[in-house]
Every structure is written in structure tokens, then in C-alpha cells.
Amino acid sequence: MDNHFDTIHTPADRVDGKDKVTGRAKYAAEHVLPGMTYAMIVSSTIAKGRIKALDTKAASSAPGVLAVISHLNSENPPGFSPVDKTKNPKGQEWQGLKIFYSDNIFSNGQPIAIVVADTFERARYAATLVKAQYEKEIHQTDFIKNLPKAAAPKTSWSPSEYKRGEADAYKKASAWIEQEYIVPTETHNPMEMHAVVAHWENDEKLTVYTKTQGVKDTQGELMQLYNLPEENVKVIAEFVGGGFGSALRTWPHEVAAIIAAKKLKRPVKLMLTREQMFTMVGYRPFAWQKIGIGATTDGKLVGITHHAVGQTSSYENFSEGIVNVSKFLYDCPNVNTSYKLLPLDVNTPIWMRGPGEATGTFALESALDELAYNLNMDPLELRKRNYAHKDPEKNLPWSSKYLDECYEIGAQKIGWNARPEIPRTMMEDGMYVGYGMGTGVFFALRWSAAARGRLREDGVLVLQSAVSDMGPGTATAMVTIASQNLGIPPENIIFELGNSSLPPGPTQGGSATTSSLGSAVYEVCEDLKSKLIELAVKQSEAFHTTTQHTVKAADLVYENGKVMLAVDKTKSMDYKDLLRNGAIKELESTKESGGGPELKKYSMYSFSVHFTKLHVHPLTGQVRIKQIVTVGDAGKIINEKAARSQMIGGVVGGIGMALTEEAIIDHRFGRYINNNFADYHVPVNADVPFIDAHFVNKPDPVINPMGAKGMGEIALIGYAASVANAVFNATGVRVRRLPINCDKLI
Numbered sequence: 001m002d003n004h005f006d007t008i009h010t011p012a013d014r015v016d017g018k019d020k021v022t023g024r025a026k027y028a029a030e031h032v033l034p035g036m037t038y039a040m041i042v043s044s045t046i047a048k049g050r051i052k053a054l055d056t057k058a059a060s061s062a063p064g065v066l067a068v069i070s071h072l073n074s075e076n077p078p079g080f081s082p083v084d085k086t087k088n089p090k091g092q093e094w095q096g097l098k099i100f101y102s103d104n105i106f107s108n109g110q111p112i113a114i115v116v117a118d119t120f121e122r123a124r125y126a127a128t129l130v131k132a133q134y135e136k137e138i139h140q141t142d143f144i145k146n147l148p149k150a151a152a153p154k155t156s157w158s159p160s161e162y163k164r165g166e167a168d169a170y171k172k173a174s175a176w177i178e179q180e181y182i183v184p185t186e187t188h189n190p191m192e193m194h195a196v197v198a199h200w201e202n203d204e205k206l207t208v209y210t211k212t213q214g215v216k217d218t219q220g221e222l223m224q225l226y227n228l229p230e231e232n233v234k235v236i237a238e239f240v241g242g243g244f245g246s247a248l249r250t251w252p253h254e255v256a257a258i259i260a261a262k263k264l265k266r267p268v269k270l271m272l273t274r275e276q277m278f279t280m281v282g283y284r285p286f287a288w289q290k291i292g293i294g295a296t297t298d299g300k301l302v303g304i305t306h307h308a309v310g311q312t313s314s315y316e317n318f319s320e321g322i323v324n325v326s327k328f329l330y331d332c333p334n335v336n337t338s339y340k341l342l343p344l345d346v347n348t349p350i351w352m353r354g355p356g357e358a359t360g361t362f363a364l365e366s367a368l369d370e371l372a373y374n375l376n377m378d379p380l381e382l383r384k385r386n387y388a389h390k391d392p393e394k395n396l397p398w399s400s401k402y403l404d405e406c407y408e409i410g411a412q413k414i415g416w417n418a419r420p421e422i423p424r425t426m427m428e429d430g431m432y433v434g435y436g437m438g439t440g441v442f443f444a445l446r447w448s449a450a451a452r453g454r455l456r457e458d459g460v461l462v463l464q465s466a467v468s469d470m471g472p473g474t475a476t477a478m479v480t481i482a483s484q485n486l487g488i489p490p491e492n493i494i495f496e497l498g499n500s501s502l503p504p505g506p507t508q509g510g511s512a513t514t515s516s517l518g519s520a521v522y523e524v525c526e527d528l529k530s531k532l533i534e535l536a537v538k539q540s541e542a543f544h545t546t547t548q549h550t551v552k553a554a555d556l557v558y559e560n561g562k563v564m565l566a567v568d569k570t571k572s573m574d575y576k577d578l579l580r581n582g583a584i585k586e587l588e589s590t591k592e593s594g595g596g597p598e599l600k601k602y603s604m605y606s607f608s609v610h611f612t613k614l615h616v617h618p619l620t621g622q623v624r625i626k627q628i629v630t631v632g633d634a635g636k637i638i639n640e641k642a643a644r645s646q647m648i649g650g651v652v653g654g655i656g657m658a659l660t661e662e663a664i665i666d667h668r669f670g671r672y673i674n675n676n677f678a679d680y681h682v683p684v685n686a687d688v689p690f691i692d693a694h695f696v697n698k699p700d701p702v703i704n705p706m707g708a709k710g711m712g713e714i715a716l717i718g719y720a721a722s723v724a725n726a727v728f729n730a731t732g733v734r735v736r737r738l739p740i741n742c743d744k745l746i
């Protein structure tokens with residue numbers, strides 16, 4: 001394979017960094033259109049029942065108010081109606097909550113009205129005047145209390161029961177444990193609140209500026225909602241201030257703004273409050289797990305049994321791969337798993353960074369650690385003894401797997417040798433010291449994606465794709481790939497994104513953007529190079545030698561921005577000169593690229609390991625993380641600086657998951673009680689030590705031409721167990737319910 005990835009053309013800094021820090025970058029809520037109006041959502045204060053009466057009079061007559069829309073007067077989008085499959089076989093009824101569709105209440109915090117005014121302040125004030133009376137029904141929001149009601153998911157795509165070898169074989173092993181684990185509800189809480197600006201032209205063309213991880217997905221959903229052709233729906237998300245999965249679908253508040261804009265025939269801007277972010281844009285679902293795991297006395301795994309139940313809403317089945325990891329992460333002959341859903345009177349969850357695998361590895365990697373203590377064995381050694389050299393679930397070779405190298409790098413950098421073998425035996429500065437580790441793994445994916453390149457006469461390459469970037473630095477990565485491929489400096493490359501009118505890019509999710517879109521960009525560059533060579537053939541005199549007076553494409557090569565004669569590289573011509581001499585204003589190439597066939601031959605995953613050294617205060621149970629080493633096998637690293645930043649960000653999310661984050665419902669009301677940043681604790685600088693991020697940085701030979709695997713998810717997956725295991729090493733207390741706050745340690 002031709003690899004161009006070791007040249008010097010790596011932009012260290014983000015290409016959009018200056019725009020972001022100077023405020024030039026415009027996020028959804030910052031767009032201002034002529035005639036703009038401002039909206040505020042009113043939400044339900046009960047968790048289940050119906051709206052008996054809604055008094056909107058005071059709100060409607062408040063100063064500046066233009067409309068109050070609710071189930072009483074909303075014009076339903078056509079997509080809310082059941083589809084007549086005889087007329088439209090591909091048609092799909094709207095998935096998810098149909099806003100203002102009926103008087104039914106399915107969750108506390110459900111949007112029940114939208115108030116639109118001429119200013120934001122007036123909308124916010126008028127929203128407080130909307131009064132609802134309810135007919136309450138008994139709600140169920142307590143996951144633990146309702147656990148026995150869990151049932152197998154009804155949807156076909158949900159993971160069903162799995163068995164390899166013998167079920168519950170762990171019980172026959174000489175050493176085994178059986179434990180339950182809880183991961184509570186976590187909310188994504190990106191810095192930027194979800195916001196939307198919706199605008200209709202002549203009642204038939206819809207433009208939406210919104211926070212979305214997939215401009216094409218959102219466009220498709222809105223086309224379906226209003227039966228509109230592609231050219232009539234434009235979705236713009238040039239900058240996204242964090243998402244972590246919360247912007248992976250079109251939410252009710254977006255539809256509310258669109259309904260309001262249609263009614264008013266004016267643009268409507270709506271931004272959620274931080275409180276509303278807890279009930280309107282999904283969350284990591286509450287989950288219960290039980291793991292049974294057993295090994296021989298020398299640490300060879302005999303069996304793993306992994307059961308999980310995840311929370312969903314009463315109106316949708318949301319499922320995730322919590323038990324997946326147990327099927328293939330270790331070489332174990334007997335594995336059985338099950339997965340069930342528990343519908344409660346809550347809003348629907350959504351994938352949150354590392355989705356089910358983050359939840360699943362907390363249990364599996366904690367259980368392995370516990371088993372290691374039972375065996376009197378180093379937990380890292382136990383993992384090495386059960387290293388899966390091929391995928392035991394699919395019975396396929398890995399496309400690449402350097403997890404063993406991750407282990408070596410991580411153990412060396414953290415100083416694993418210093419780890420006390422017996423808990424509660426090491427102290428520093430009056431604190432117990434503990435070391436822990438946890439493994440992460442996530443599918444390495446490659447989806448179809450299209451990109452367009454325009455190589456202009458002035459030497460500038462403009463790349464375009466309808467992708468959005470929630471923060472990892474997609475434009476930077478794409479510029480890097482193009483720069484390295486074409487051998488032209490990054491300053492000469494512009495990447496345009498965040499607009500559904502551009503060639504269809506992938507949704508930013510599942511750690512697959514660089515792999516998917518990068519491949520399309522790579523192919524565009526390859527195509528541009530052959531077009532430049534064709535151009536050179538037309539200007540062949542420049543390449544003539546004393547002996548050779550004809551030049552064919554096969555005689556020429558492209559290297560570092562120049563086309564040259566293969567046999568005599570002094571005969572060369574810069575790409576800009578080729579364009580100028582040929583009087584070509586622009587060379588264009590659009591490529592759609594995708595993976596697929598390799599999945600039949602290889603099992604493709606990214607891997608990581610996280611090592612943590614921490615202190616626990618003997619009296620207060622306060623945990624202070626002292627040192628973190630995180631190592632990723634994410635294939636070839638495209639941009640080291642952005643990659644390190646992404647790994648660090650994921651680990652910070654993992655610190656939150658391990659130590660502080662829990663969205664708590666008061667079950668008397670079915671309402672979140674810590675729905676703000678004062679009470680819902682995300683890690684702050686003081687919680688985060690220096691995070692030492694490393695990469696194996698070896699290309700995957702299969703996944704795509706760059707050899708790059710995904711990284712976003714493995715940065716977080718496995719981290720919580722690393723902390724739980726370190727806490728046990730420090731204190732001898734095994735915490736199996738996250739977050740590990742002080743009350744669980746004293």
C-alpha cells in the first residue's frame with residue numbers, strides 16, 4: 001500500500017482554533033436572521049398522566065409575545081401521522097416523542113408549550129405565565145425498584161442472548177466471583193447548550209441552524225417530517241460546542257421551533273436552558289449488570305456470564321451494547337450474555353461517549369480485577385494470560401491489535417511495579433495510595449462518506465463535505481490527510497463543512513469520522529493527482545529528455561506537489577504551474593468512499609488501556625487522582641496534537657463517570673434534582689491531573705488507506721474501572737456502584 005503519512009506536513013494546531021478563540025466561529029444560537037423571534041420551552045412538572053387544562057391567556061397577552069403553541073393549537077407536521085405503506089413503502093412514522101401531538105405526558109420535563117416573543121427576555125418571562133393542570137397517574141422512575149420488570153428488547157437491532165460453549169461455566173472454575181454493578185444516569189452536558197434557529201421561506205423551504213453531529217441525518221429527518229425534497233431542507237452546523245452523543249438525533253425542541261417558525265412565518269431562535277438539557281436531549285441510561293467470571297488457579301479464564309438491563313422510555317426502545325465486550329475482549333471458551341430493557345416514565349436516552357461499552361467495561365474490568373485478587377495475581381498479568389490473539393466471538397483475525405503494546409507502554413509510564421500487592425498497605429502524605437488499570441475497546445468503523453476537492457489555480461485546495469465537527473478537530477484531520485497526501489502545505493488547504501448542501505458526509509458518531517471521511521478525502525487527493533498527471537501529459541515538452549520525446553501518464557509520478565518524470569525527477573513541474581500553463585481555473589474531484597468487504601475477513605476494533613494512580617483520604621474517603629497514563633491503539637495517528645487532546649478529553653469524561661457524575665431523580669416527583677452545574681458535578685481542573693496520553697501509532701492495514709482507527713470512544717471506555725480498581729488497591733473497598741463518592745468509602 002502506498003502510504004504518504006510520514007512527511008513533514010502535519011499542522012500542529014487546529015485550523016479553526018483562531019476562529020473559536022476569537023469568537024468568529026458561529027454556533028447555532030449565534031445566527032441572527034432578519035425578523036428574528038425568540039422562543040422558550042415550557043415543560044411538564046409531572047412524570048405521567050395528561051394535561052387537563054393549559055392556561056395560556058396570561059402568556060399570550062404578555063408584552064412582546066407573538067405565539068404560544070401547545071397541543072391545543074399546534075399544526076402537526078405530516079410526518080407525525082402513521083404512514084400508508086401502500087402509497088409510501090419506504091415511509092417511516094416519526095420516531096421519538098411527537099411534540100404537542102396530544103395531551104399525554106410521558107416524562108417530567110417533557111416540552112408542553114413553546115412561547116415565542118420579540119425578545120429572549122420577554123419569551124422567558126411569558127413562559128413562566130403558562131399554567132398547566134394535570135390528571136396525574138402513578139409514575140415509575142426508580143430503576144432499581146422496577147428492575148424485575150425488565151424484558152428483552154422488541155427491536156430487531158438490539159443485542160439478543162448470546163452463548164459460546166457452556167452457559168454459566170464460571171461456577172465450575174477453581175476461582176470465581178459473581179457481582180452486580182450499577183452505572184447511574186449520566187447527562188452529556190456539552191458546554192454549548194442545544195440550540196436551533198428555524199426559518200421557512202414561502203412555507204416550503206426550511207433552513208435550520210442547529211446543534212447536530214450529523215447535518216445530513218438531521219436534513220433527512222426534517223425531509224421526512226415535512227415531506228420535503230432534499231433541496232428544500234438546509235441544515236447548517238458549522239461549529240458544534242461539544243456533543244458526546246447528545247446531538248445524534250433530531251429532538252422535540254428542534255421540531256417545536258420549526259412548528260413555531262412555520263406558524264409565525266418568521267425565524268425562531270430557541271436555546272435550551274441547562275436544566276432542560278437533562279430532560280430533552282438524552283442521557284447515558286441507568287444500567288444494572290451482573291457478572292460471573294471464573295478462572296483456573298493459574299489464571300486461565302473458564303467462563304464469563306454477563307447480564308445487563310438498561311433504562312429506556314415508555315415510548316421508545318433505546319438499546320446499547322453493554323454486554324458486547326464480554327464476548328470478545330478475552331480469550332475465554334465459555335461465554336453467555338443477556339440484555340434487557342426497562343421502560344420507565346422518563347425521556348428516551350441516547351448514546352453517550354463510549355455508549356454501552358463504557359458501561360459494560362466498568363463491570364467486566366472491575367470483575368477481572370476482583371478475580372485477580374482472588375487468584376493472588378497481578379491484574380495486568382491476568383489480562384495478558386487471557387489475551388485474545390484473534391476474535392473469539394466472530395472467529396476472525398483482528399485487522400490489527402496492539403493492546404499488548406498498550407499494556408507495556410502504560411505499565412512502564414505509570415510505574416506499575418510500584419503498585420502495592422496488598423490493599424491499604426501504601427501511604428503517601430497521609431493518604432492511601434492505589435494503582436488500577438482498565439481496558440477499553442470499541443468497533444473500528446468505516447462508513448460511506450463523500451468529499452469534494454477543488455484545486456484552484458492559486459494553489460489552494462478547497463475540500464468540502466457535509467459533516468459536522470463536535471470538537472475532535474475534523475477539519476484539522478482532513479487538512480492533514482490532504483496535505484500529507486498531496487505534499488502541499490496545510491495553509492493552502494481549506495476544509496468546508498457543516499452544511500447539508502455539501503457532498504454527503506458521515507454523522508460524527510461511533511468514532512468513525514476520520515476513518516470514513518478521511519478515506520473520501522484520500523481518494524479525492526489520489527484522483528486530483530491523476531488529473532494533474534493527465535494535465536502534465538498535455539504539457540509534455542517540459543518532461544522531454546534528450547532521448548525521450550513522448551511522455552505518457554505511466555512515465556510520470558506525483559511527489560510533494562510536483563509531477564515528475566519517474567526516471568529523471570529533475571524533470572518536474574509544480575502543480576500550480578501545471579494549472580496555470582493549462583489555463584485551468586480549477587481541478588475538481590468528488591469521491592464517495594466506503595468500507596464493507598473487509599468486515600467479512602477481519603474483526604476491526606480500536607483498543608486502549610488506562611492506568612491510574614490515586615490517593616484516598618483515610619478518614620474522609622476523598623479520592624484524589626494523582627497520575628493518569630492512557631494508551632491507545634487507534635491505528636495510524638493522523639494528528640498527534642488533536643489525538644492527544646481527544647484522549648485527554650475522553651479520560652476527563654471517564655473521571656466524571658468514575659467519581660462525580662450522577663443525574664439523580666427524586667422519585668416522589670420523577671424529577672431530576674441536580675439538573676445544573678452546581679449540583680451535577682463534571683470534573684473541573686482541580687479534579688484532573690496531568691494526563692499522559694500515548695499511542696502505539698501503527699497503521700491498521702485493512703480499515704482504510706490511512707490506517708487510522710477510531711479514538712473518541714476508547715478514550716473513555718474502560719476508564720471508570722481503572723479508578724474503581726485503584727480505589728480498591730488503595731483502600732480494600734470494592735465500589736461496584738458509580739460514582740465512587742466519599743459516602744461509599746467511609
Ligand code: MOS
Nearest residue numbers: 245352353509510
Ligand atoms: Mo458518539 S456516543 O457516537 O457521539
